[in-house]
């Protein structure tokens with residue numbers, strides 16, 4: 001049975017994907033809140049419920065150590081936790097929160113779990129169409145704290161997910177980034193961005209269900225031989241159109257170096 005570590009597993013797309021995977025996968029559910037994560041893990045039959053608040057990088061280090069203590073092999077790491085937040089908020093780690101939760105914490109988790117990843121293992125990153133719609137990525141303002149706007153910071157962080165995917169691929173690690181569709185979840189419930197209206201009012205009737213979003217995440221986790229490593233896919237399981245900067249290998253490399261520097265690696 002394959003072992004899948006799935007972050008953002010306590011709600012929305014992650015919880016829906018977990019429910020679809022537990023039949024024939026060992027799912028290690030990672031959430032932020034212990035009670036909420038335990039409840040979802042019990043409901044879907046996950047192998048474990050672990051927690052880390054990604055706004056504190058020490059919690060990421062602790063959860064990685066907890067996973068390494070329990071499992072000696074991971075087949076898929078699904079970096080799915082993330083969201084759109086108000087800000088700018090500088091975390092105790094000195095990094096803007098949107099960038100930290102969506103990119104830097106998953107970058108660190110991936111680095112820490114890398115030794116456990118099976119030879120044919122894979123890293124699946126939940127990115128977003130927001131990378132194309134809202135990003136204006138500046139490597140010298142990597143966490144978007146200057147001229148902060150929630151949607152722009154989010155778009156930049158989701159672009160970082162794609163650049164990270166390219167960076168993993170360049171290092172021989174099978175990896176993909178994808179857009180799950182516009183999905184009715186708890187997404188955007190914690191922001192002043194006008195985008196929240198799409199998710200928190202009757203407008204959300206135009207969105208697909210959490211289960212449909214979860215099915216797309218499930219597809220990339222389950223079928224790791226079916227996608228091209230280093231690519232960005234749309235919600236239709238075909239390579240998708242994204243921001244031009246996402247195709248710049250030099251930028252991917254600079255983001256990798258900058259992320260390592262921020263983490264003191």
Ligand SMILES: NC(=O)c1ccc[n+]([C@@H]2O[C@H](COP(=O)([O-])OP(=O)(O)OC[C@H]3O[C@@H](n4cnc5c(N)ncnc54)[C@H](OP(=O)(O)O)[C@@H]3O)[C@@H](O)[C@H]2O)c1
Pocket residue numbers: 007008009010011012013014031032033036052053054055080081082083084101126127128129179180181182183184185186187188
């Ligand atoms: N919904 C969409 O239309 C859409 C579109 C494109 C991409 N996405 C991406 O899809 C992924 C899943 O989002 P969703 O729509 O399922 O939203 P969601 O229902 O809000 O779920 C987000 C998950 O991330 C976790 N999370 C949030 N902040 C965290 C933190 N500081 N530390 C650790 N975990 C944290 C949440 O934990 P709690 O349960 O504690 O809140 C939850 O498990 C995200 O990466 C999002 O950017 C969503």
